[in-house]
Amino acid sequence: MSAVLDDRSAPALQEFTRAWLADHLPAGWMEAVDAGDSAMVASLRGAMSYDDWCIALGEAGLATPTWPAEYGAGLSLAPGEAKAVNDVLARYQVPRPYNIIGIGMGGPTLLAWGTEEMKHQLLKPLACNQEIWCQLFSEPGAGSDVAGLATRAVRDGDEWVVNGQKVWTTVAHISRWGMLLCRTDPDVPKHGGLSYFVVDMHQPGVEVRPLVQITGDAEFNEVFFNDARVRHDWMLGREGDGWKVAITTLMNERVSLSGAGSIGGDAVGGSSFDRLLARTTDTSNPIVRQQLAQAYIESRLIRINNxxxxxxxKSGGEAGPEGSITKLMQAEFNQRLQNLAIDLEGMNGIAWEGSALSKTERVGRSPKVEEDALVAFGFLRAQANTIEGGTSDVMRNILGERVLGLPKEPDSSRELPWIDVPRSA
Ligand SMILES: Cc1cc2nc3c(=O)[nH]c(=O)nc-3n(C[C@H](O)[C@H](O)[C@H](O)COP(=O)(O)OP(=O)(O)OC[C@H]3O[C@@H](n4cnc5c(N)ncnc54)[C@H](O)[C@@H]3O)c2cc1C
Structure with missing residues (x-):
């Protein structure tokens, strides 16, 4: 079990975190950060074992401070209290687990819907980055309308047999577990015939094929299920209640992608505002000054909304539709920020070393990367921000319906049995 803290005031939590870091980070790290010596931080980071570091951070409860301590990786803090911890981790540029989908979405879904057995078995290795998780929702024929998905699960004794195809599955190629949404009853309207499972990705019936993106990375995949098997007691929620469970995952996904999660306010892939400011040597141009000021204002607004x-x-309850506000703002802001970063590069912004772009080489380990490559990478990667985790059009629909209370978007397929809804092959 992780530590249970008596004093949860912000100063006490900051002190607890700082003291833990002083004991566990490589000697000289915190002093280098305080002195602004980024070359020293990069060199110390290059020499440390990322895997060992993630285990230590997870076991101390610092990777997932809001999770209950009883499962071995959490400090049982409220989200508002966890901010004090996360501020110190960010201040000292502490490497975080790469398991973003697991920590941001899998863990919260498991905490809300999982059995005690599942929580005890799965949460700690997830928080310690030892078992990566992926989200198996989207399919070739079901993205925005994910409730229309076609992957089938059929009961066979104590197990279910799964057949179908998922797509755009981030980190599936390195995942141990998957959050799988399946159709278990095709004869009822689409939202009512879904069930949600935690599936073992390391079994013969699961085939993962990487897809290469514009950045040159293959961070997402196609996943094929051919008579794959999943335990009945690893269904989250009841049979046919998968949509409710999926909503928990999706609400938490929006919070993660809005910058409120561990990723940080202005750094969703590529240049952050601070990095942009540091690289802009000529601020005499009034248009550049105005663009920088605008970017600063937007980044602060997102932080305040988060x-x-x-x-x-903090006042109770799970992530709600308000996550869609900052998901929408963050996605569109980050595209403007990365566009500005590449504009300010001048000639550098139209020619770069292709081989230097690969994120897979640097993610999580954060070695000293070529700054030019990071700017180009950020520009290319940001194109996906307004699609991943739900498109901006869909976010606007959610905000209209669930925040502003406008009438629901017409959907002629909503009340039909799923099997009777026309779909492409
Ligand atoms: C980098 C990246 C990572 C991803 N990772 C994952 C993952 O790990 N797991 C996963 O399950 N999925 C993942 N996705 C998939 C993502 O959730 C879908 O791409 C997204 O929901 C859109 O679905 P689609 O691509 O099928 O587009 P479609 O739903 O076909 O949409 C096409 C266009 O129609 C618009 N549109 C559709 N419906 C409406 C509507 N009702 N109102 C207004 N406009 C509408 C959309 O905005 C879009 O412009 C990822 C996607 C990307 C880009």
Whole structure:
């Protein structure tokens, strides 16, 4: 079990985190950060074992401070309290687990819907980055309308047999477990015939084929299920209640992608505002000054909205549709920020070393990367921000319906049995 803290005031939590870091980070790390010596931090980071570091951070409860300590990786803090911990981790540029989908979505879904057995078995290795998780929702024929998905699961004794195809599955190629949404009853309207499982990705019936993106990375995949098997007691929620469980995952996904999670406010892939400012040598141009000021204002607005959402969660309840506000803002802001970064590069912004772009080489380990490559990478990667985790059009629909209370978008297939809904082959 991780530590149970008596004093949860912000100063006490900051002190606890700082003291733990002083004991566990390589000697000289915190001093180098305080002195602004980024070359020294990069060199110390290059020499440390990322895997061992993630285990230590996870076991101390610092990777997932809001999770209950009883499962071995959490500090049982409220989201507002966890901010004090996360601020110190960010301040000292502490390497975080790469298991973003697991920590941001899998863990919260498991905590809300899982059995005690599942929580005890799965949460700690997830938080310690030892078991990566992926989200198996989207299919070739079901993205925005994910409730229309076609992957079938059929009961066979104590197990279910799964057949079908998923796509755009981030980190499936390195995943141990998957959050799988399947159709278990095709004869009822689409939302009612779904069930949600935790599936073992290391079994013969699961085939993962990487897809290469514009950045040159293959961070997402096609996943084929051919008579794959999943335990009945690893269904989250009841049979036919998969949509409710999926909503828990999706709400938490929006919070993660809005920058409120461990990723950090202005750094969803590529240049952050601070990095952009540091690289801009000529600030005499009034248009550049105006663009930088605008970017600063937007990044602060997102942070304030994230804090507002966090304080709502602190007063009880799960992530709600307000996550769609900052998901939408963050996605569109990050595209503007990366566009600005590449514009300010001048000639550098139209020619770069292709081989230097690969994120897979640097993610999580954060070695000293070529700054030019990071700017180009950020520009290319940001194109996906308004698609991943739900498109901006869909976010606007959610905000209209669930925040502003506007009438629901017409959907002629909503009440039909799923089997009777026309779909492409
Ligand atoms: C980098 C990346 C990572 C991803 N990772 C994962 C993952 O790990 N797991 C996973 O399950 N999925 C993942 N996805 C898939 C993602 O959730 C879908 O791409 C997204 O939901 C859109 O679905 P689609 O691509 O099928 O587009 P479609 O749903 O076919 O949409 C096409 C266009 O129609 C618009 N549109 C569709 N419906 C409406 C509507 N009702 N109102 C207004 N406009 C509409 C959309 O905005 C879009 O412009 C990822 C995607 C990307 C880009």
């Amino acid at each position: 804090e507002r959402a966090a304080s709502k969660r």
